[in-house]
Amino acid sequence: MITLDNLTKIFNTSMGPVTAADRVCMEVAEGEVCVLLGPSGCGKTTTLKMVNRLIEKTSGKILVGGRDTDTIDAVELRRTMGYVIQQIGLFPNMTVEENIGVVPRMLGWDSQRIRKRAVELLEMMALSPAVFLRRYPRELSGGQQQRVGVARALAADPPVLIMDEPFGAIDPINREVIQDEFLKMQQTLRKTILFVSHDIDEAVKMADKIAIFRGGKLEQFDSPDNVLAHPANSFIADFVGGDRTLKRLRLLKVRDVLNADSPSVRADESLDIAVRRMHEHDQGHIVVTDQDGRPTGCVLLADAVGRHGAAGDHARALPSPVRLDADLRGAVSSMFTHDAEWLPCVDEAGIFRGQITQRGITHRLGDTYRAAAHAAAVPADDGRPVAPQHFRGAAE
Amino acid sequence: METLRFIGDNASLILYLTVQHISIVGVAVGLAILTGVPIGIAITQNRRVADAVLYVAAIIMTIPSVALFGILMPVLSLTGHGIGYLPAVIAVLLYSQLPIIRNTYTAITNVDPALREAARGMGMRPWQRLWRVEIPLAVPVIMAGVRVAVVINIGITAIAAYIGAGGLGTLISRGISQTDQRQLVAGALAVSLLAIVADYALLWTQRRLTPAGVRA
Ligand SMILES: Nc1ncnc2c1ncn2[C@@H]1O[C@H](COP(=O)(O)OP(=O)(O)OP(=O)(O)O)[C@@H](O)[C@H]1O
Ligand SMILES: [Mg+2]
Numbered sequence: 001m002i003t004l005d006n007l008t009k010i011f012n013t014s015m016g017p018v019t020a021a022d023r024v025c026m027e028v029a030e031g032e033v034c035v036l037l038g039p040s041g042c043g044k045t046t047t048l049k050m051v052n053r054l055i056e057k058t059s060g061k062i063l064v065g066g067r068d069t070d071t072i073d074a075v076e077l078r079r080t081m082g083y084v085i086q087q088i089g090l091f092p093n094m095t096v097e098e099n100i101g102v103v104p105r106m107l108g109w110d111s112q113r114i115r116k117r118a119v120e121l122l123e124m125m126a127l128s129p130a131v132f133l134r135r136y137p138r139e140l141s142g143g144q145q146q147r148v149g150v151a152r153a154l155a156a157d158p159p160v161l162i163m164d165e166p167f168g169a170i171d172p173i174n175r176e177v178i179q180d181e182f183l184k185m186q187q188t189l190r191k192t193i194l195f196v197s198h199d200i201d202e203a204v205k206m207a208d209k210i211a212i213f214r215g216g217k218l219e220q221f222d223s224p225d226n227v228l229a230h231p232a233n234s235f236i237a238d239f240v241g242g243d244r245t246l247k248r249l250r251l252l253k254v255r256d257v258l259n260a261d262s263p264s265v266r267a268d269e270s271l272d273i274a275v276r277r278m279h280e281h282d283q284g285h286i287v288v289t290d291q292d293g294r295p296t297g298c299v300l301l302a303d304a305v306g307r308h309g310a311a312g313d314h315a316r317a318l319p320s321p322v323r324l325d326a327d328l329r330g331a332v333s334s335m336f337t338h339d340a341e342w343l344p345c346v347d348e349a350g351i352f353r354g355q356i357t358q359r360g361i362t363h364r365l366g367d368t369y370r371a372a373a374h375a376a377a378v379p380a381d382d383g384r385p386v387a388p389q390h391f392r393g394a395a396e
Numbered sequence: 397m398e399t400l401r402f403i404g405d406n407a408s409l410i411l412y413l414t415v416q417h418i419s420i421v422g423v424a425v426g427l428a429i430l431t432g433v434p435i436g437i438a439i440t441q442n443r444r445v446a447d448a449v450l451y452v453a454a455i456i457m458t459i460p461s462v463a464l465f466g467i468l469m470p471v472l473s474l475t476g477h478g479i480g481y482l483p484a485v486i487a488v489l490l491y492s493q494l495p496i497i498r499n500t501y502t503a504i505t506n507v508d509p510a511l512r513e514a515a516r517g518m519g520m521r522p523w524q525r526l527w528r529v530e531i532p533l534a535v536p537v538i539m540a541g542v543r544v545a546v547v548i549n550i551g552i553t554a555i556a557a558y559i560g561a562g563g564l565g566t567l568i569s570r571g572i573s574q575t576d577q578r579q580l581v582a583g584a585l586a587v588s589l590l591a592i593v594a595d596y597a598l599l600w601t602q603r604r605l606t607p608a609g610v611r612a
Binding site for chain 2: 049052054075076077078079083085087088089090091092093094095102103106136137138152
């Protein structure tokens, strides 16, 4: 959908030429979110603004939907792309509703349709329309302004969004809320999004692809998990942080590391059955459930040996269950908090579905490292070792 | 006392001269807005042209009004309007250019570049940007320029009585030539009062024209 081909920008300043983008190549597929990441001054904004031609490129090519942007009237091009500017830039002379309605009005929507759209978008941004529609930008906090800025970019439902640090001024709690809302929206709308951030956590959360820049050069363009697991160089490793493996947890759901083949026993079944199942599965504990299959406790093998009666009578307290769709970071955090080697997992109805274990999780995180090591060890046809594919550029 | 009685006795004459005065300033400044605002906007496109235009406007401003009438008279007498209403209007028009052009230029160039970029990035054409963003935000400053022009030119118009343009200056000039203290003071009072009232009226208009979202 969006292809950057050797995109270069050289600013001529009084201090001599500054290369803000240096032969950048990347390709963002339709419906994907690509986060441009990197330290201040690395060329993120410059790259972004070349896409909607607010900055004229020095050389290279930009294709949007297969068309060279040079062949499209700049104004027409921009109207197909929602734009969130880094400085927010709400028009102070217009109400929130009028700000959101700017592009729709240019496209000839009637005022009723614009009002409806503004209401819808404010609700999505967790701003009450009754309160905010008629307000002026200076009557809003920075974070509220930023949300209106995002709503304004979405107003005419453009297929492409380019957003320059759209959530930078929002407090962490609201930022999470907005990010979640945004991701939910993205799941249904499937827009193609270029998103500038300098927050690795935000990038990992939002991105299908992460593009990491340094000094105008694209250093790595890859999936969030690959960026975290296989940083292409030490700069990127430093940038993503020493806890990068822990950050990968956020990309996984409990269901991804679930061991569904975990035994359970009903509270009214006998202890003998519980012991037998533990032996069958070669583990020292078993989850006890009620009649409907909801976990209520667990029996340890050590407690059960030589005793008799119903399993329920020997049950201990259960580590708190986690939902299958929860993100793994929270689950692991809960494991550490409760000093648990494993956690029972439940579905939306609270029914026991299996367990996750610390070993299972480390094994899963290790898969990609082992695969990379394996690939490096296996010689290619010409006898040279094959390097793991860190960089996937436009050629792919 | 004498002066007050004079004013009471000549109320209708004073009113007539006031209307004449207002019509000169009003028409001239009105025309000056129609020329100065577009010029002020146009020169934002080019720094060097802007400097040149503002320089010329500033020079006009420094010409003493009597001298300007002296320049205009022979030129306009070619059309048979060397004295009277027309040269007065033209002089006021010229004197109004600097405050109006300069304030317009400053207001437009001072619009937050982020707003201009947001407007461009959203696909506004230059005219749309001007009408919907830049001019609304510039209005308070442009109006401040208009106020300055009006107040200055109410004074200048008083001098235009010497070239037969009428207006409140007539009382002053007669007061001087006839050494009539009453006329002189009545004329001066009326001119000052008119300037103050006009300033307040325009201040009120300025507030009304300022978009609600940027009102202080
Ligand atoms: N108009 C300009 N003229 C000259 N140099 C510029 C211009 N715009 C940007 N630069 C330079 O280009 C480089 C990249 O700037 P850019 O704004 O793209 O950085 P960024 O990655 O968006 O940084 P930040 O995270 O601080 O927003 C910087 O070194 C900057 O100084
Ligand atoms: Mg930037």
